[in-house]
Amino acid sequence: xxxxxxxxxxxxxxxxxxxxxxxxxxxxxxxxxxxxxxxxxxxxxxxxxxxxxxxxxxxxxxxxxxxxxxxxxxxxxxxxxxxxxxxxxxxxxxxxxxxxxxxxxxxxxxxxxxxxxxxxxxxxxxxxxxxxxxxxxxxxxxxxxxxxxxxxxxxxxxxxxxxxxxxxxxxxxxxxxxx
Amino acid sequence: xxxxxxxxxxxxxxxxxxxxxxxxxxxxxxxxxxxxxxxxxxxxxxxxxxxxxxxxxxxxxxxxxxxxxxxxxxxxxxxxxxxxxxxxxxxxxxxxxxxxxxxxxxxxxxxxxxxxxxxxxxxxxxxxxxxxxxxxxxxxxxxxxxxxxxxxxxxxxxxxxxxxxxxxxxxxxxxxxxxxxxxxxxxxxxxxxxxxxxxxxxxxxxxxxxxxxxxxxxxxxxxxxxxxxxxxxxxxxxxxx
Amino acid sequence: xxxxxxxxxxxxxxxxxxxxxxxxxxxxxxxxxxxxxxxxxxxxxxxxxxxxxxxxxxxxxxxxxxxxxxxxxxxxxxxxxxxxxxxxxxxxxxxxxxxxxxxxxxxxxxxxxxxxxxxxxxxxxxxxxxxxxxxxxxxxxxxxxxxxxxxxxxxxxxxxxxxxxxxxxxxxxxxxxxxxxxxxxxxxxxxxxxxxxxxxxxxxxxxxxxxxxxxxxxxxxxxxxxxxxxxxxxxxxxxxxxxxxxxxxxxxxxxxxxxxxxxxxxxxxxxxxxxxxxxxxxxxxxxxxxxxxxxxxxxxxxxxxxxxxxxxxxxxxxxxxxxxxxxxxxxxxxxxxxxxxxxxxxxxxxxxxxxxxxxxxxxxxxxxxxxxxxxxxxxxxxxxxxxxxxxxxxxxxxxxxxxxxxxxxxxxxxxxxxxxxxxxxxxxxxxxxxxxxxxxxxxxxxxxxxxxxxxxxxxxxxxxxxxxxxxxxxxxxxxx
Numbered sequence: 001x002x003x004x005x006x007x008x009x010x011x012x013x014x015x016x017x018x019x020x021x022x023x024x025x026x027x028x029x030x031x032x033x034x035x036x037x038x039x040x041x042x043x044x045x046x047x048x049x050x051x052x053x054x055x056x057x058x059x060x061x062x063x064x065x066x067x068x069x070x071x072x073x074x075x076x077x078x079x080x081x082x083x084x085x086x087x088x089x090x091x092x093x094x095x096x097x098x099x100x101x102x103x104x105x106x107x108x109x110x111x112x113x114x115x116x117x118x119x120x121x122x123x124x125x126x127x128x129x130x131x132x133x134x135x136x137x138x139x140x141x142x143x144x145x146x147x148x149x150x151x152x153x154x155x156x157x158x159x160x161x162x163x164x165x166x167x168x169x170x171x172x173x174x175x176x177x178x179x
Numbered sequence: 180x181x182x183x184x185x186x187x188x189x190x191x192x193x194x195x196x197x198x199x200x201x202x203x204x205x206x207x208x209x210x211x212x213x214x215x216x217x218x219x220x221x222x223x224x225x226x227x228x229x230x231x232x233x234x235x236x237x238x239x240x241x242x243x244x245x246x247x248x249x250x251x252x253x254x255x256x257x258x259x260x261x262x263x264x265x266x267x268x269x270x271x272x273x274x275x276x277x278x279x280x281x282x283x284x285x286x287x288x289x290x291x292x293x294x295x296x297x298x299x300x301x302x303x304x305x306x307x308x309x310x311x312x313x314x315x316x317x318x319x320x321x322x323x324x325x326x327x328x329x330x331x332x333x334x335x336x337x338x339x340x341x342x343x344x345x346x347x348x349x350x351x352x353x354x355x356x357x358x359x360x361x362x363x364x365x366x367x368x369x370x371x372x373x374x375x376x377x378x379x380x381x382x383x384x385x386x387x388x389x390x391x392x393x394x395x396x397x398x399x400x401x402x403x404x405x406x407x408x409x410x411x412x413x414x415x416x417x418x419x420x
Numbered sequence: 421x422x423x424x425x426x427x428x429x430x431x432x433x434x435x436x437x438x439x440x441x442x443x444x445x446x447x448x449x450x451x452x453x454x455x456x457x458x459x460x461x462x463x464x465x466x467x468x469x470x471x472x473x474x475x476x477x478x479x480x481x482x483x484x485x486x487x488x489x490x491x492x493x494x495x496x497x498x499x500x501x502x503x504x505x506x507x508x509x510x511x512x513x514x515x516x517x518x519x520x521x522x523x524x525x526x527x528x529x530x531x532x533x534x535x536x537x538x539x540x541x542x543x544x545x546x547x548x549x550x551x552x553x554x555x556x557x558x559x560x561x562x563x564x565x566x567x568x569x570x571x572x573x574x575x576x577x578x579x580x581x582x583x584x585x586x587x588x589x590x591x592x593x594x595x596x597x598x599x600x601x602x603x604x605x606x607x608x609x610x611x612x613x614x615x616x617x618x619x620x621x622x623x624x625x626x627x628x629x630x631x632x633x634x635x636x637x638x639x640x641x642x643x644x645x646x647x648x649x650x651x652x653x654x655x656x657x658x659x660x661x662x663x664x665x666x667x668x669x670x671x672x673x674x675x676x677x678x679x680x681x682x683x684x685x686x687x688x689x690x691x692x693x694x695x696x697x698x699x700x701x702x703x704x705x706x707x708x709x710x711x712x713x714x715x716x717x718x719x720x721x722x723x724x725x726x727x728x729x730x731x732x733x734x735x736x737x738x739x740x741x742x743x744x745x746x747x748x749x750x751x752x753x754x755x756x757x758x759x760x761x762x763x764x765x766x767x768x769x770x771x772x773x774x775x776x777x778x779x780x781x782x783x784x785x786x787x788x789x790x791x792x793x794x795x796x797x798x799x800x801x802x803x804x805x806x807x808x809x810x811x812x813x814x815x816x817x818x819x820x821x822x823x824x825x826x827x828x829x830x831x832x833x834x835x836x837x838x839x840x841x842x843x844x845x846x847x848x849x850x851x852x853x854x855x856x857x858x859x860x861x862x863x864x865x866x867x868x869x870x871x872x873x874x875x876x877x878x879x880x881x882x883x884x885x886x887x888x889x890x891x892x893x894x895x896x897x898x899x900x
Contacts, residue, residue: 140453289568331568
């Protein structure tokens with residue numbers, strides 16, 4: 001990866017069609033989808049750009065968090081009265097109607113916190129596409145990051161500039177977070 | 180955890196309203212026995228008095244044939260107490276041994292939900308550190324058998340549980356069962372008309388059980404289903420004279 | 421024989437004029453992304469001396485009125501407040517319910533409107549979510565403030581301890597604790613997630629300590645497809661999940677009252693009644709805050725326009741009617757049934773010494789909105805909406821005051837009846853939490869971009885003007 005040069009082709013945000021064209025052109029030159037990444041300041045769905053759908057584990061992390069919450073609620077509501085039974089109000093030690101509240105709240109808490117943790121972990125985990133960034137992305141540009149062998153350089157430059165892109169050769173990966 | 184005793188009592192009370200004169204001796208005796216603080220005239224006027232038992236006085240009749248009706252009300256030690264399930268920290272629980280409602284001072288965090296939920300307004304809250312402010316040597320009047328409460332905790336009538344336990348210990352030390360009438364809470368002891376009867380409701384032959392079965396007996400706010408342990412006897416106007 | 425209808429108006433200029441009117445709407449008035457970013461960053465960074473004076477004054481008020489008075493109350497005792505036998509809950513609990521109600525604003529705007537794809541929500545979701553977080557921060561203080569022994573509040577938290585004791589999960593106060601914790605954490609996260617792209621934007625446009633903060637919080641956001649995909653997934657999960665949480669929180673707060681046997685409180689309608697009241701209170705507070713933001717922050721008048729106040733005003737009218745419906749339901753059923761205690765309480769509400777509270781509640785919650793909010797012009801006038809919504813929130817405060825102290829004072833034994841009058845410490849602490857809310861909001865407006873620019877931009881991309889026949893109509897594409 002250190003030997004492969006990352007190129008960044010910047011398109012203005014409303015030039016969505018040109019960006020999609022550019023991706024087609026790159027694919028025609030033999031650059032695979034795995035070697036390309038699209039970064040943008042506004043969300044564009046993968047279908048609009050003709051890209052393969054991304055994957056995420058967030059839903060399953062969320063569901064497992066909900067399960068953890070459920071089990072915690074099970075322990076707190078039905079387990080603790082067994083650990084230390086205290087009679088109040090003539091009620092049974094373990095009451096079902098009141099348990100719904102505890103179960104609901106803790107399950108939702110588990111779901112929501114684990115969803116967030118999933119986002120957090122997936123964001124800070126290293127990604128395997130081309131690393132690269134330009135602050136102009138958040139100012140309304142679509143960036144196409146790709147690795148290309150050096151012999152394709154002149155062809156790339158010609159076709160992408162023809163589509164209206166501004167090309168940055170050798171865009172370096174910036175340290176955008178703590179690591 | 181505490182040992183379970185072999186005998187279990189179900190302490191209850193009967194108050195004969197036909198005998199009650201409204202003299203407030205029960206209120207005074209309870210205050211002395213249970214270290215109930217005096218809050219002062221101004222605070223009492225604002226509804227901050229701490230009495231565990233109060234004599235409710237209602238006026239009946241039209242002028243000039245007005246007559247008062249007196250009703251001493253204290254914690255009814257409900258079988259299905261509404262104050263118990265709402266406490267977030269289990270500071271008010273049902274005692275399995277004595278079948279009364281317990282208030283655990285050192286667990287109470289002072290949410291006052293129990294007081295709101297008590298339909299008999301039987302509970303008091305320590306708004307200030309009243310007892311801590313008693314200057315020495317005045318504090319020597321305090322009863323050492325009863326905890327002194329600090330600010331922020333709820334309190335209420337306990338059927339003089341300290342006397343119940345003292346009686347039980349005496350009986351156990353003497354190697355016999357607890358006799359009926361041996362344990363008297365302060366209010367019952369002080370009442371000059373002997374209007375307050377206290378004893379074990381689980382013993383059908385005790386004086387209190389017989390009185391509770393009287394035809395004149397009702398419980399307060401029966402429709403709420405709280406199963407109170409205090410029965411009020413009132414016959415005047417309904418039964419006989 | 422078919423007759424072709426001819427347009428009556430001079431058709432030549434019509435499309436242009438209609439496009440003019442459409443341009444009044446934010447979604448049809450697109451500007452370059454750079455400019456939007458610049459506007460939002462400028463509104464964050466331009467602080468006048470007036471701002472710092474306000475922050476200073478509010479901080480001093482919070483210190484004295486809230487923290488100072490609370491500290492004094494902890495050391496002296498609850499007796500300095502106005503609560504008494506039999507009214508053991510007063511202004512503290514009223515204000516608690518009030519703040520939890522206000523906190524429903526953010527979730528309603530951000531989650532419910534998102535789920536229903538109401539496009540007008542786009543510019544103010546973050547302002548509303550901030551309201552939720554700070555409203556909860558203010559409200560969550562009250563379960564601590566009203567405790568007699570606040571230094572042992574942690575006994576309500578389930579943790580293994582040497583006493584082997586656990587909290588009582590049958591108590592509504594423990595449900596309160598669970599619900600508010602869940603809601604506070606979820607709404608903070610729900611504030612944070614859509615904030616990520618804007619934090620990245622702020623990171624790219626600042627230097628120094630600001631840059632360091634934004635860089636840490638932005639989690640290295642680049643805007644890759646995977647990142648957007650995950651963010652969308654998480655936001656969708658949150659939007660759908662936080663709505664039932666929102667409903668449950670205020671229902672659980674209402675159950676503090678409804679599960680008791682207090683006459684006038686144990687009504688089964690309290691759950692929905694409180695929720696509708698909370699949404700009414702919250703959406704009104706959103707309008708209040710939006711008017712203030714428009715007036716005080718630079719460039720906010722680009723983002724927040726009369727159309728937004730108009731749409732929110734319609735919602736307020738609908739919820740005011742719903743509130744009146746639930747109120748009357750509770751009233752009629754209590755009045756009709758023969759239970760003397762509740763009937764006396766209803767009479768007392770209307771004729772007792774503090775009856776003015778009840779009348780003001782009805783005036784502010786029902787009469788004022790119903791007389792004014794049907795009118796489009798009024799709904800689009802910021803200062804009018806400010807006044808109306810402040811009245812509504814005062815009315816909702818009075819509603820909780822009616823429900824809590826006024827009802828507790830007149831229960832089943834007339835011998836024990838009492839009147840409640842709030843004392844200075846309670847008013848001071850309530851005022852202190854209001855100052856805290858405003859202070860937190862002021863501070864947040866310097867650090868957090870108040871407008872979710874990526875969502876506004878996304879909306880502007882999706883809105884197009886389409887020619888249908890002889891006229892032009894707005895059209896929204898579903899880009900998600």
